[in-house]
Amino acid sequence: MRPAHLAQEKAPTMENAPTIDNVEQASRRGEVLVSARGLEKSFYGRTILKHVDFEMKTGDITVIIGKSGSGKSTLLRAIAGLTDPDAGEIAIGGKTVFADGARTKEWNTVKSDVGMVFQTYTLWPHMNVLENLTLAPRKRLGMKAGEARDRAEIALEEVGMKHHILSRSTQLSGGERQRVAIARALMMKPKLLLCDEITSALDPPVAAEVLEVLRRLKEEDGIALALVTHDMAFASKAADRVVFFHEGEIAVNSSPADAFDHCTNEDLKRFVDAVRF
Amino acid sequence: MNYNFDWGVVVDAFPTLLGGLGLTLQLAVITIVISMVLAVPLAMARMARIEVIRWAAQAYIEVFRCTPLLVQLFWIFYALPALTGITLPGYVSALIALSANLTAFMAEAYRSGFQSVPVEQVEAGRMLQLSHLQQLRYIILPQALRQQLPVILSLNISLFKDTALVSTIAVADLMFIANTVSAQSYRSLEVFTVAALMYFAIAFPVSLITSNIERRMQLAAGHGPIGKKLFLARLVPGKKTVTL
Numbered sequence: 001m002r003p004a005h006l007a008q009e010k011a012p013t014m015e016n017a018p019t020i021d022n023v024e025q026a027s028r029r030g031e032v033l034v035s036a037r038g039l040e041k042s043f044y045g046r047t048i049l050k051h052v053d054f055e056m057k058t059g060d061i062t063v064i065i066g067k068s069g070s071g072k073s074t075l076l077r078a079i080a081g082l083t084d085p086d087a088g089e090i091a092i093g094g095k096t097v098f099a100d101g102a103r104t105k106e107w108n109t110v111k112s113d114v115g116m117v118f119q120t121y122t123l124w125p126h127m128n129v130l131e132n133l134t135l136a137p138r139k140r141l142g143m144k145a146g147e148a149r150d151r152a153e154i155a156l157e158e159v160g161m162k163h164h165i166l167s168r169s170t171q172l173s174g175g176e177r178q179r180v181a182i183a184r185a186l187m188m189k190p191k192l193l194l195c196d197e198i199t200s201a202l203d204p205p206v207a208a209e210v211l212e213v214l215r216r217l218k219e220e221d222g223i224a225l226a227l228v229t230h231d232m233a234f235a236s237k238a239a240d241r242v243v244f245f246h247e248g249e250i251a252v253n254s255s256p257a258d259a260f261d262h263c264t265n266e267d268l269k270r271f272v273d274a275v276r277f
Numbered sequence: 278m279n280y281n282f283d284w285g286v287v288v289d290a291f292p293t294l295l296g297g298l299g300l301t302l303q304l305a306v307i308t309i310v311i312s313m314v315l316a317v318p319l320a321m322a323r324m325a326r327i328e329v330i331r332w333a334a335q336a337y338i339e340v341f342r343c344t345p346l347l348v349q350l351f352w353i354f355y356a357l358p359a360l361t362g363i364t365l366p367g368y369v370s371a372l373i374a375l376s377a378n379l380t381a382f383m384a385e386a387y388r389s390g391f392q393s394v395p396v397e398q399v400e401a402g403r404m405l406q407l408s409h410l411q412q413l414r415y416i417i418l419p420q421a422l423r424q425q426l427p428v429i430l431s432l433n434i435s436l437f438k439d440t441a442l443v444s445t446i447a448v449a450d451l452m453f454i455a456n457t458v459s460a461q462s463y464r465s466l467e468v469f470t471v472a473a474l475m476y477f478a479i480a481f482p483v484s485l486i487t488s489n490i491e492r493r494m495q496l497a498a499g500h501g502p503i504g505k506k507l508f509l510a511r512l513v514p515g516k517k518t519v520t521l
Binding site (some may be wrong): 036080081082111112114115116118119122124125126135136139140182185187188231 | 341370393397398400401403404405406407408411415416420423
């Protein structure tokens, strides 16, 4: 059931989302980029997502918060195509990519618009930073080595890691690895970047640096970000929407001001208090 | 000990023994190359989602792991012709038996290596639109091979020694030549000692390299700093490494 404070908002539908052809225009207008309806998912008899409705607008930062096991990561993985829900529909850029329990053919046309950065450092340790960044563009986009390197330098510049272009990933700190992982995701020029607890293993100052990189990406490149994080300061400052998951349901979906300053949801209050102190 | 050594026999037979060693090395190298390639699809099949494929791969691996290599060799050389009517030369039978056997062991080493690669690394490749084959080629295989290199080298050393069994089906390898020279000269002690030294001269350096790689991997995994170390200290198994 939708929370009362969302009742007046128009429910996300497959119809009112933009098509992928006008995603550029949509990014200027802030239209619906991701729309999910009635998502359900169970693992070994335990229900993780309970009829979840979710939407994201192009160019927005959506911060997803909630206790472990509440369904946050499962939602991101479902949007990313790494996990198939048991039921429900997902549309990206107006194209239905998941329906009737399976990925549709449309998924192949939009999946390159979706990037993901993971909680654990997923840089490939047998490659240096440059190789990590250029592998996919060379092998999937058929880019020449020089062109891929140029793009890698730009992406690394964006995350402040250009000076580490020839470093091995094992030589980098946690925060540096995450910034390189973000740059690697940027190499495929995604319109939507999903970040699954990417700062949870980092010290607060380092986490703040990484989150600042994400905020700049939104500001400068208009990339939509869905971010699972426990950093409430970032959520209140940079997020356009805050989504609070509780026991597999979206209990709160509102602006940061409503979520944190005028919150009426007791579960969210308790969660925020627990995370802050 | 009242034994009069006669190394002249060995000196006379040395070129022949070297020829046998050449065939042994040839058998070992061809077998290793074939097995290292065939073990990849077998390991993949062993982890397949389709049960029938998984079971078939498992059955193959268990049959070759749980029966003696000598029996497998005899079965291919003596029993297969009775079953199919096709008689294979000893050399080909030896290659088939050795490759089939090593592939089973190698596939298990690969599988273990594949499973040691964190799933998030593969998912990262998937999110970057790499195909399954590209994920295998560029992400999984290099890491799995690196992870399992000591095991793979150990298997190869064992295989090299096991080639001696092919002498039982009249393949003229080092063991067969040594046996023949020994039977002709009645100088078993000298001939088999030299044959053993020849096997050792090949296997021991590989064993040292294996130990070195293992030690380097332990250090790289955070069990100590990688510094400049005495070359021999790095190689000798069990010896504590010394940092200069």
